[in-house]
Amino acid sequence: MxxxxxxxxxxxxxxxxxxxxxxxxxxxxxxxxxxxxxxxxxxxxxxxxxxxxxxxxxxxxxxxxxxxxxxxxxxxxxxxxxxxxxxxxxxxxYKNAIQGLKPATKVKEEIEVSIEHAQSDTDADIVLKKEDEDDDDDNHFLGGDDDDGMSDDDLPIKPPKQSVSTMKTRPKPKPKPKAPPVVKKLKPPPKPKKAEPKPAKEKKGEEKEEFTLTVGADGKERFTCKACGKSFNLKPLFTQHYRHVHLKLRPKLRSCHLCNEKVLPWLRPFHMEECHGLPAPSCGACGRKFAFPGQVARHQKFFHMGESAHSCEPCDLKFKSRSEYNHHLIKHGDVKAYKCELCDKMYKWKRGLRMHMLVHNNIRRHVCHVCQEAFFQQSSLKYHQMKKHPETV
Known part of the structure; x- marks a missing residue:
């Protein structure tokens, strides 16, 4: 073929x-x-x-x-x-903010109809007798013969016209006395059921109570997983471990259409550039490379063109995202949202409350390597070294 x-x-x-x-x-x-x-x-x-x-x-x-x-x-x-x-x-x-309009039920009103009473049999007989008497009187005045020699018997006989009123009709039954109109009582509309508050769902990747925080002799924090016992120096490392291993929330790998390798979605452009020669999205001004084209546009608007939708009026600073802008606004306000439950002290930042709780728990993470004296903050350790051990600074 x-x-x-x-x-x-x-x-x-x-x-x-x-x-x-x-x-x-x-x-x-x-x-x-x-x-x-x-x-x-x-x-x-x-x-x-x-x-x-x-x-x-x-x-x-x-x-x-x-x-x-x-x-x-x-x-x-x-x-x-x-x-x-x-x-x-x-x-x-889910917020119960959608309501449907129910059509209102209408009550039909009964129409009153007046019914005239029909004539009885005796009344109809009386009317017929009177008509017969009138006909006899008319025949008395009629002559015997006409001029043409034609008698009345030669004329065609026409049936007498009967009016509707003189015709005998079957008497209609007397109407029964009308009962008073029944008004249907409308049922009250059902009361809307109150939506029961749904139990708060746990967020995916919630790891607040899935680790134990311990502080070693060197003052470093250790985040130990309760599920498997592994420990990590940084909380983001524990978060990644808990989401990927225990919650099975691993990012999906996407296969390359030119080879058999599978990569993460945000690493795919770099794989295509390194292995197949297809360039990754990059900024033409500074040459920085990105995973997605939208990131290039945002980068150029903020860093090269100076455009930003989130700018602070008091200090004339610009921010890339709304979360950074909201975090910055805390500096200009007097609101202290973080309160200590032991001594009622208030702090603007969560970091300040965390450092304050180290005082209550007597956790001194920063240790001087010369005299082994421990302090709560890094700044206190530096001040101690400048005063007591200036040769080590």
């Missing part, structure tokens, strides 16, 4: 097989101040992974046309719209 040869003269759109001058699927493009990577959009929105082919056909066959870009962009926008609407609906639903 003969096979047909497909000759490609220009770029080939992998989505519609059209030929022309098209855009590369993996190259970042800017549209309305947003950086788009079409291969990532296909993967995230439609769950379609289009791999580039090796060799000479890689550059001309790994492209997408403008028509398919517009349809892909609409699909991504629609997916985001559905997700946002569904999230808002479920949020209002």
């Amino acid at each position: 003969a096979t047909k040869t497909w000759k490609i003269e220009k770029d080939l759109c992998r989505c519609c097989h059209g030929e022309g001058a098209f855009n590369n699927l993996a190259e970042p493009r800017t549209f309305l101040d947003k950086v788009e990577v079409y291969s990532d959009m296909l993967r995230e929105c439609l769950d379609i992974d289009i791999p580039p082919v090796p060799g000479e056909l890689c550059a001309i066959t790994y492209t997408i046309c403008n028509a398919c870009i517009a349809r892909l962009r609409d699909a991504c926008n629609f997916k985001k719209q559905v997700q946002d609407c569904e999230q808002r609906f479920m949020t209002l639903y």
